[in-house]
Amino acid sequence: MSLRQALPPRTAASRLVVVIRGERAEDYVPVVDTMVEAGVRSFELTLTTPGTLAALPGIVGRYAETADIGIGTVTRPGDVDAAADGGAHYVVTPVSDLAVVDRALERGIAIVPGGLTPTELFSTWDRGVAAVKVFPAGQVGPGYLKDLRGPFPDLSAIPSGGVDLESARAWLAAGAAAVSVGGPLLGDAMRGGDLGALAQRARRFAEVCAGSGTE
DSSP states (O other), rough: OOOOOOOOHHHHHEEEEEEESOOOGGGGGHHHHHHTTTTTOOOEETTSSSSHHHHHHHHHHHTTTTTTEESSOSSSHHHHHHHHTTOSSSSEEEOOOOOHHHHHHHHEEEEEEEESSHHHHHHHTTTTSSOEHHHHHHGOOTTHHHHHHHTTOOOOOEBBOOOOHHHHHHHHHHTOEEEOOOHHHHHGGGGGOHHHHHHHHHHHHHHHHHTTTOO
């Protein structure tokens, strides 16, 4: 096994990655501004949002002192190169593609590859990635991570897909390194929704994931 990557420090400390998917990259900044002010420190901008790579350098620069910016929905080695060249702090995949993983390792950018089965998750974890993404997490639940920890006691996992506030608590209690959250936090914010309501949700998620939220 190669040397183990590490998650970016703000992502590791906050234990929360917010996945942002929308119709255009121009909508990122007001949404991210709101969540940064509410305490969120890591964002996964998705390649399914048109214009993401073009907007990446400016967004990385805007939040250089406050947040980690990752690129998600990475499925090809070329996506890794584009993300790294744009200054992304990490990349995330929906699948266990070893060519993509190896390119990230070569480029020295942290990668969180997706998978669901033990074979998929271990195939990338064993290569030395920062963490693996359990996806779609809503189909298995937090008990799945406890089962995985039997054969893979050092596995660093981030559940993604269907994670809401209560399941975030449960996944973190089960030992998840962080949780990846989309719709339950974002709501309609990328479609012109209430940014005040977004701030309230973001603050609550940030508190719970940092361990300061009350029951």
